[in-house]
Amino acid sequence: MRLYEYEAKRLLAAYGIPLPQGQVISSPEEIAGDARRVLKVQVLSGGRMKAGGVKFADTEAEARAIAADLLGRTILNHKVEKLLVEERLQVEQEFFAAATHNLAQKQPVVLFSAAGGVDIETLAKERPEAVVSRAYNPRVGFHDFHARQMVGKAGLSGRPLMQLGAILHRLATLFQRMDATIAEINPIVQTADGRFLAADAHIDIEDDALSRHAELQEKYGIPKREAGARPPTPFELAAAAIDASDHRGVAGRMIEFDGQLGLLIGGGGASLTVFDAIRKHGGKPANYCEIGGNPSVRKVQRLVAHLLSKPGVEKIAVIMNVVSNTRVDLVARGVIKAIVERGEKPAEKIAIFRIPGSYEGDGFMILKKYGVTYCDRTVSIDEAARRAVAAFAAA
Amino acid sequence: MAILIDDATRIVVQGITGREATTFTKHSLDYGAKVVAGCTPGKGGESIYGVPVYDCVAEAVERHGANTSVISVPAGFVRGAVYEAVDAGVQLVVVVTERVPRHDVVDFIAFANERGARIVGPNSLGILSPPRAKAGMVGGPAADVRKAYTEGPVGIVSRSGGMTTEIANLLTQAGIGQSTCVSIGGDPMVGTTYMDVLPLFQEDPATQAMVIFCEPGGNAEETFSEFYVKGGSTLPVFAFIAGRFVDEMPGMRFGHAAVLVEGERGSTRTKMAAMRAAGIHVVEELHDLVGGLRAVLKT
Numbered sequence: 001m002r003l004y005e006y007e008a009k010r011l012l013a014a015y016g017i018p019l020p021q022g023q024v025i026s027s028p029e030e031i032a033g034d035a036r037r038v039l040k041v042q043v044l045s046g047g048r049m050k051a052g053g054v055k056f057a058d059t060e061a062e063a064r065a066i067a068a069d070l071l072g073r074t075i076l077n078h079k080v081e082k083l084l085v086e087e088r089l090q091v092e093q094e095f096f097a098a099a100t101h102n103l104a105q106k107q108p109v110v111l112f113s114a115a116g117g118v119d120i121e122t123l124a125k126e127r128p129e130a131v132v133s134r135a136y137n138p139r140v141g142f143h144d145f146h147a148r149q150m151v152g153k154a155g156l157s158g159r160p161l162m163q164l165g166a167i168l169h170r171l172a173t174l175f176q177r178m179d180a181t182i183a184e185i186n187p188i189v190q191t192a193d194g195r196f197l198a199a200d201a202h203i204d205i206e207d208d209a210l211s212r213h214a215e216l217q218e219k220y221g222i223p224k225r226e227a228g229a230r231p232p233t234p235f236e237l238a239a240a241a242i243d244a245s246d247h248r249g250v251a252g253r254m255i256e257f258d259g260q261l262g263l264l265i266g267g268g269g270a271s272l273t274v275f276d277a278i279r280k281h282g283g284k285p286a287n288y289c290e291i292g293g294n295p296s297v298r299k300v301q302r303l304v305a306h307l308l309s310k311p312g313v314e315k316i317a318v319i320m321n322v323v324s325n326t327r328v329d330l331v332a333r334g335v336i337k338a339i340v341e342r343g344e345k346p347a348e349k350i351a352i353f354r355i356p357g358s359y360e361g362d363g364f365m366i367l368k369k370y371g372v373t374y375c376d377r378t379v380s381i382d383e384a385a386r387r388a389v390a391a392f393a394a395a
Numbered sequence: 396m397a398i399l400i401d402d403a404t405r406i407v408v409q410g411i412t413g414r415e416a417t418t419f420t421k422h423s424l425d426y427g428a429k430v431v432a433g434c435t436p437g438k439g440g441e442s443i444y445g446v447p448v449y450d451c452v453a454e455a456v457e458r459h460g461a462n463t464s465v466i467s468v469p470a471g472f473v474r475g476a477v478y479e480a481v482d483a484g485v486q487l488v489v490v491v492t493e494r495v496p497r498h499d500v501v502d503f504i505a506f507a508n509e510r511g512a513r514i515v516g517p518n519s520l521g522i523l524s525p526p527r528a529k530a531g532m533v534g535g536p537a538a539d540v541r542k543a544y545t546e547g548p549v550g551i552v553s554r555s556g557g558m559t560t561e562i563a564n565l566l567t568q569a570g571i572g573q574s575t576c577v578s579i580g581g582d583p584m585v586g587t588t589y590m591d592v593l594p595l596f597q598e599d600p601a602t603q604a605m606v607i608f609c610e611p612g613g614n615a616e617e618t619f620s621e622f623y624v625k626g627g628s629t630l631p632v633f634a635f636i637a638g639r640f641v642d643e644m645p646g647m648r649f650g651h652a653a654v655l656v657e658g659e660r661g662s663t664r665t666k667m668a669a670m671r672a673a674g675i676h677v678v679e680e681l682h683d684l685v686g687g688l689r690a691v692l693k694t
Contacts, residue, residue, distance in 0.1 A: 103584055106584060269554065270558055270637075272611075273635075321561035
């Protein structure tokens with residue numbers, strides 16, 4: 001779960017990392033008094049500066065006018081509901097600090113650079129020597145001396161070494177204790193008056209660890225939320241509700257597309273494979289979805305009914321990998337029941353049914369009874385997708 | 396021959412009294428795998444399909460010589476379970492559980508490294524070496540496993556458990572058998588990656604080629620490509636990458652936790668380019684694996 005900048009900064013503050021003075025506002029009137037300010041839109045995306053989401057003001061009137069303009073606008077696909085208004089810093093130098101995981105080395109890693117303020121990936125590519133990186137053993141931990149070593153390696157000494165070392169160490173501690181997948185401060189600003197402040201921050205907390213961080217809500221007022229490139233559609237929300245209604249197996253995770261061939265596909269890797277294969281053969285899917293585990297007949301039935309209720313969905317293709325856990329007969333029953341209850345014919349509505357594996361004998365018997373076109377494990381996913389698209393085109 | 400598991404593998408199932416674990420224990424026994432013990436704290440003395448249950452993994456190791464553990468316990472208990480298995484001397488730990496926090500994963504991997512043990516998973520469906528060895532739920536009931544998997548020269552490594560069986564089945568239908576099939580797990584952080592498995596297959600006399608099933612997200616394929624070139628491996632590697640449509644939808648998560656494309660990062664386009672440049676055979680469609688493999692396999 002990605003945190004808003006102002007939420008990330010609440011965590012930084014709690015871990016003793018100094019911040020610019022600031023306030024979060026949702027209306028221009030909350031700004032009072034003349035001051036040199038920066039106003040930043042609070043959206044869950046990088047690249048705010050380029051997108052016009054960061055503005056500067058010198059007076060109250062100016063700041064209020066900018067706030068009125070920014071609030072309610074859509075920036076980087078996100079609606080602006082809050083602004084973070086901070087003192088404008090006189091920048092002497094900018095630094096970069098981050099903690100994340102190196103997935104290939106399977107270790108946490110801490111990064112520091114004295115060339116902050118720019119995109120770190122560009123920096124790492126163009127001037128790798130400017131980024132000091134250190135993987136650490138989580139059983140030993142990342143200590144303050146590690147931080148000082150890194151900052152020293154970046155060419156700093158004296159008071160800056162101590163100040164920046166402390167920030168880096170506290171950031172790594174936050175990363176570890178809060179189950180973050182990334183904790184980044186870019187830039188840390190050294191101001192003209194000698195302060196070291198976290199000017200911008202990006203923190204993601206791992207979704208799978210949220211259950212053990214009640215303090216996010218209770219202590220820091222950070223609510224749990226579903227993230228995505230766009231908010232879920234009503235159709236997707238209804239599918240998620242069906243999935244959540246019954247703990248047995250997965251039958252949901254639908255994502256809406258604008259085609260007309262409904263897909264009942266699974267599991268994780270196979271759904272990706274099937275979706276590609278359908279498109280490769282010229283099919284236009286109405287949705288992506290996943291079934292897996294061992295969902296009940298009722299759950300499958302409800303999901304299929306939901307899928308068929310989508311305007312324009314004329315036929316559905318039911319394709320999975322060779323299953324070991326999901327029962328073919330239960331899925332077949334669920335699909336057929338949903339169609340029959342709509343007063344329609346399974347043989348006409350199902351473009352193809354290709355789920356080989358566990359209880360396939362019973363499953364195929366049911367399909368046969370209703371005259372549904374099905375295939376067994378001798379037919380590949382690619383071929384099943386081709387047949388589904390052909391059946392859809394012929395109708 | 397095979398890698399990771401074979402006839403010498405003696406399995407302890409941690410969390411054996413859970414519904415899923417009970418089921419795959421039965422299936423493994425039916426297939427001929429040696430599930431020698433189970434562990435569920437507080438249920439010592441019970442038995443599951445004739446497999447004795449103990450309170451501690453150490454007992455299973457002492458009494459039955461267990462050398463491999465399959466962990467199927469709730470996510471919050473996985474870290475402790477891995478520590479227990481590794482501390483008891485188990486050398487291979489397969490974590491089936493999904494949604495294990497990443498900070499726990501790096502921590503128990505570090506402990507396993509200290510003790511020279513190997514972690515497969517989390518979120519792995521298991522490992523299967525036909526004709527008898529099976530650790531975890533991969534393949535399902537024995538009769539289904541025998542339909543999809545046959546003994547032979549191809550190693551399979553997959554980020555998707557279901558696709559492990561799909562690919563084995565595709566090869567079996569074409570008369571191509573498998574040495575060992577590893578579901579490495581769909582999470583961004585897993586204990587055993589393509590890179591870790593390649594040298595094992597390279598050393599295995601029974602394996603003539605390796606197939607990897609890839610997904611968008613993360614950088615495992617890119618890192619593997621570099622490793623493949625640098626390591627000078629002579630083992631032919633075939634790759635299929637699913638989810639090419641995900642490239643067009645940055646920021647949207649599909650399926651496994653790792654499947655997320657951010658800008659160019661994690662896109663299938665860059666993965667395919669990196670693998671092709673490294674000399675890995677990237678096939679366009681899944682069934683193209685058959686033709687590609689036939690061209691390199693010695694009969």
